[in-house]
Amino acid sequence: MNERTINREVSSIREDITAKRKAATAAVSRRTFVKRVSAIGAGTAVLSRVPTRPTKAQYGPPHADGLPAQQLTAMFTDMVKIRQWESKIKDLILKGGFRGVAHLYVGQEAVAVGVCSALRKDDYIASNHRGHGHLIAKGGDLKLMLAEITHKAAGYCKGYGGSLHITDVNLGILGMNGIVGASHLFAAGAAYGIKVKGTDQVAVSFGGDGSIQGNFFSSAANSAAAWKLPWIGVIENNAFQIWVRASDVYATPDLAQRAAGYGIEGRVVDGNDVLAVYGVAKQAVEKARSGGGPTLIECKTYRWYDHYGVAGARTGGDGAFGLGYRSDRELRDWMAKDPISRFRKFLVSEKVLTEAGADEITAEVRKAVEEAATFAEAQPVPKPEDGLLHVFAQGAVPLHTA
Amino acid sequence: MSITYLEAIREAQARALAEDPRVFIYGQDVGAFGGAFKATKKLAQEFPGRVVDAPISEDAILGAAIGAAIEGMRPIVEMQFADFSTVAFNQIVNQAATLHWRTQVPCPITVRLPSGGTSGSGPFHSQSMEAIYAHYPGLIVLTPATVDDAYSMLLEAVAIDDPVIFCEHKYLYYHLKAERLPTEAMPVGKARIAREGRDLTIVAYSAMVHEALEVAEELNGEGTQVEVVDLRSVKPLDTDTVMASVARTGRLLCVGEAFPWGGVTAEVVARVASEGFDLLDAPPQRLNAKDTPIPYHPTLWAAHRPTARSIAVAARNLLRR
Numbered sequence: 267m268n269e270r271t272i273n274r275e276v277s278s279i280r281e282d283i284t285a286k287r288k289a290a291t292a293a294v295s296r297r298t299f300v301k302r303v304s305a306i307g308a309g310t311a312v313l314s315r316v317p318t319r320p321t322k323a324q325y326g327p328p329h330a331d332g333l334p335a336q337q338l339t340a341m342f343t344d345m346v347k348i349r350q351w352e353s354k355i356k357d358l359i360l361k362g363g364f365r366g367v368a369h370l371y372v373g374q375e376a377v378a379v380g381v382c383s384a385l386r387k388d389d390y391i392a393s394n395h396r397g398h399g400h401l402i403a404k405g406g407d408l409k410l411m412l413a414e415i416t417h418k419a420a421g422y423c424k425g426y427g428g429s430l431h432i433t434d435v436n437l438g439i440l441g442m443n444g445i446v447g448a449s450h451l452f453a454a455g456a457a458y459g460i461k462v463k464g465t466d467q468v469a470v471s472f473g474g475d476g477s478i479q480g481n482f483f484s485s486a487a488n489s490a491a492a493w494k495l496p497w498i499g500v501i502e503n504n505a506f507q508i509w510v511r512a513s514d515v516y517a518t519p520d521l522a523q524r525a526a527g528y529g530i531e532g533r534v535v536d537g538n539d540v541l542a543v544y545g546v547a548k549q550a551v552e553k554a555r556s557g558g559g560p561t562l563i564e565c566k567t568y569r570w571y572d573h574y575g576v577a578g579a580r581t582g583g584d585g586a587f588g589l590g591y592r593s594d595r596e597l598r599d600w601m602a603k604d605p606i607s608r609f610r611k612f613l614v615s616e617k618v619l620t621e622a623g624a625d626e627i628t629a630e631v632r633k634a635v636e637e638a639a640t641f642a643e644a645q646p647v648p649k650p651e652d653g654l655l656h657v658f659a660q661g662a663v664p665l666h667t668a
Numbered sequence: 669m670s671i672t673y674l675e676a677i678r679e680a681q682a683r684a685l686a687e688d689p690r691v692f693i694y695g696q697d698v699g700a701f702g703g704a705f706k707a708t709k710k711l712a713q714e715f716p717g718r719v720v721d722a723p724i725s726e727d728a729i730l731g732a733a734i735g736a737a738i739e740g741m742r743p744i745v746e747m748q749f750a751d752f753s754t755v756a757f758n759q760i761v762n763q764a765a766t767l768h769w770r771t772q773v774p775c776p777i778t779v780r781l782p783s784g785g786t787s788g789s790g791p792f793h794s795q796s797m798e799a800i801y802a803h804y805p806g807l808i809v810l811t812p813a814t815v816d817d818a819y820s821m822l823l824e825a826v827a828i829d830d831p832v833i834f835c836e837h838k839y840l841y842y843h844l845k846a847e848r849l850p851t852e853a854m855p856v857g858k859a860r861i862a863r864e865g866r867d868l869t870i871v872a873y874s875a876m877v878h879e880a881l882e883v884a885e886e887l888n889g890e891g892t893q894v895e896v897v898d899l900r901s902v903k904p905l906d907t908d909t910v911m912a913s914v915a916r917t918g919r920l921l922c923v924g925e926a927f928p929w930g931g932v933t934a935e936v937v938a939r940v941a942s943e944g945f946d947l948l949d950a951p952p953q954r955l956n957a958k959d960t961p962i963p964y965h966p967t968l969w970a971a972h973r974p975t976a977r978s979i980a981v982a983a984r985n986l987l988r989r
Contacts, residue, residue: 390739427770433738435773440738445762451728455735462692462717462741469739485728657805659774659829 333544335618339627341383341540342613345375345606346628348399350635351408353584355398355415358639359576366415368429371399372584373538373570376605377502378403380543381470381563384551390438390460390469392453395430396502396569397442400472405437408638418645425648426656440469446507447482449473450499454486457495457560468496468554475521476507487562491528496554498547499562502537504569509591522564530560537565538605541612568600671849674841676815677707677780679849680822681744685715688742691826692718694733695746695780704748705782705841726752730759733777734767742776742826750781750835751795764831765806774829778822783811783835784875784925785973790964796874796924796957799931801833802903808832809903810856813877815846817900820853828856837875844878859906861913865893868987869913870979871922871936873899880923882976883983892987902932910936911944918949921986925973928956950989955982 352372358364371378374396382391382403393400401411407422414421415429422432433441440452453471460467477483478501490497501521505512518524525532531553535546543565550561571579571586578586585601587594613619619627671679684691693708699721702709712719722729726747733743747753753760760779767775785794802809808830812818818836825832854860862877863884872880877898884894897913899905914920920940922933933954940952957973 392735423771431770433771433773435738440735441771441773443763445758448731448759448763451731452735452738455732455737455741456739458692458720458732459736459739459741462689469735481725481727482731485723485725486732488723489728489732656769656772658808659768659776 337383338613338618341379341544342609342619342624343627343631344379344403345540345609346631347408347634348372348375348378348402349606350628350631351402351412351638352398354412354635354639356571356576356579357581358416360579360581364416366417366428367574368415369396369574370571371396373600373605374502374504374567375399376540376543376609377500377537377565377567378472380540381472381500381547383544384547385438385468385470388438389467389551390440390453390456392440392449392456392469392471393442394446394449394473394477395442395444396474397432397472398429401432401434401439401442404439406432406434406439408634409641412638413642413645416642417647418642419648419652420645424652426653447473447477447480450477450483450486453499454490454495454497457490457497458493460496461493466555468498468551470498470500472500472502474507475501475503475505475512475516477501478521478524479507487525487528487530487560490560491530494557494559497560498550498554499560501562501564502567503564504567506569506573506591508573511591520564522562525562530562532562532564534564534566537567538603538608540605540609570597570601670845670847671815672842673815673818673836673844674705674707676819676846676849677822677836678709678711680819681708682711682714684744684823684826685711685718688826690740690742691744692720692736692741693744693746694720694722694729696722696724696748698722698746703746705838707746707780726756727759730756730764730779734759734763734775737775737777738767738773744778744780744826746780747782749793750783750797751792753779753781753797760801760807760831760833761804765804768830769806775831776829778825778832778834780834780836782838784837784839785962785969786838787966787969788964791961794962796835796926798833798835798902799926802932806831807903808856808901809835810901811835811874811899813837813840813874813898813900815844816850816853819849821856821900824853824856835874839875854900856901857904857906858900859909860898860900861909862896862898863894865895865917867893867917868919868921868983869895869897869910869917870983871897871899871910871920872924873902873932874925876923876925876974879974879976879979883980886976886980887983894983899932905935905939907939907943910940911947914940914944915947918947919986920948920952921979921982922952922954923974923979924954924956926956928959931956950986953982953986955979
């Protein structure tokens, strides 16, 4: 086959897929689908959509119900921490001399903070490659994280793991992970441990829209459902799996629709609205804690940067522009829905914060991030011979006989 | 009373479950059914909720076990056949093996692999995977050859804070019997002199130890004394014991049931050649299965793996050099 024939075949396949997708969407509108799904299993398997952009008029202070100003402020602070910490990493990479990989989370802060705000310190999260936000929201130390990502011996993993493996079990952080989908299984496994021990902890996995493609997710969701494990699967649908648009590889409008197939509850929520995410997460956590089993939560959001690194990014500004696989306009539309600006506006309108107070928080966080960077900069790198340590938890294996 | 190799594995698991609430067993059909080989017979009834049937997804089994281990549990995973652990390869070598090194969080899982050939089992139900896992830093790979070792090494595997690949031989399951369970054991990582001799060292592990012992008996009738070293664990590999034996005999034949390319026998020969070349009176030899997939037909199968007969031929050739 020559190139032209191949191209023709490819475009005819594409047309075919588009036509089928259109037909499928026409045949079952979302409303019909939700109705159908709701009818299954007498309400045990439902897909519910949480209204986006909740307004005071509609819901009172909607999802903020019962949230004291102190916690709202803490949530805002955490979101700013994630943004500032990652912006620092971005600047370090742009500056050069940084040898490492970073998958930036900026733009998705509402998901990590919304979910983790509904958790206790002893609850578990299993994170993925784009996990700095999850870790910071769960209490991860900015200094130790920055030291790790810059390969310093003082880092969370002594500089062995880098960004992709940061773990702090004492904070309930089961670890970031470089294999897509692993988080779902690790959290399901931890949830099994919780069930055996009989505590009321819960285990949450964060994965992107690509993380539900493989059998990891399927088995985690199925086992969690069958055994009513305290597992909460969070799908951060940031529109891209690596460089492929999620809507090009999924036929369903909502990924949480899959929950119905496992017999668990699926929720879809605006992932740029921290209070909406918090509201859904809180309900899921309460259900899991009281033995009600798992929930799948899809948070619709958008990745502001490239899959990894800083292509198209600039110092002193947000977002990665000029990437071939998406338009700058699309990015700007999403940046207009910036979860931090939205929350800030809400807090100011609710008189939880003043503009000056919000600025002050931002300045304090920036200072803490700078301190973390200074701390990391001053730390020594691991000694080459240290790389031979820690291969086994029990160091009883002499190197000669290994 | 007598107890088989398989029953010893069952008893070790029962004891681990009874003594440590963090232990649970996860694998296909291990629950009410008692496992494909009955290695978990009645354990689900004795320990409700702690012997758990898994989906047919080895990848998922290992992944969930690792998650539970990070959380503080001590899972014993039964792969239905060692061959199927390839489906979980990523979880074992990427996740479990490196976990402690990259995060300093221990990964105390035990992965039981029913390994090795039984006649008529074919290419996907007969393989020996020890060399593949031994290749990866961070894994411990045990290959018990006796009822005593099957019992004591499995208990030790569960107690070890690192991921252990426990290769139990399917042929030995029913064919090997002991009078009673052991009350004491050699430590993991130490090889055993299974039979003393001064003319030739045969290093073997798992089922091949018994073939080697048969050869030693046969050659004893011809006035040759064969020393048989049972490695017990292929990783860590007890080079010192092997080297000491070669120092006594001057001749080395290393026998393994796995495929010949690379592998445990190659590693042993390489270590002896590089560290103990002066101890050798003849070039070190190794004998493995043929370099083909494992045949289903019993006659082909018998010709595929080393047996007492082929080991004896190799031993006599080596003694003539």
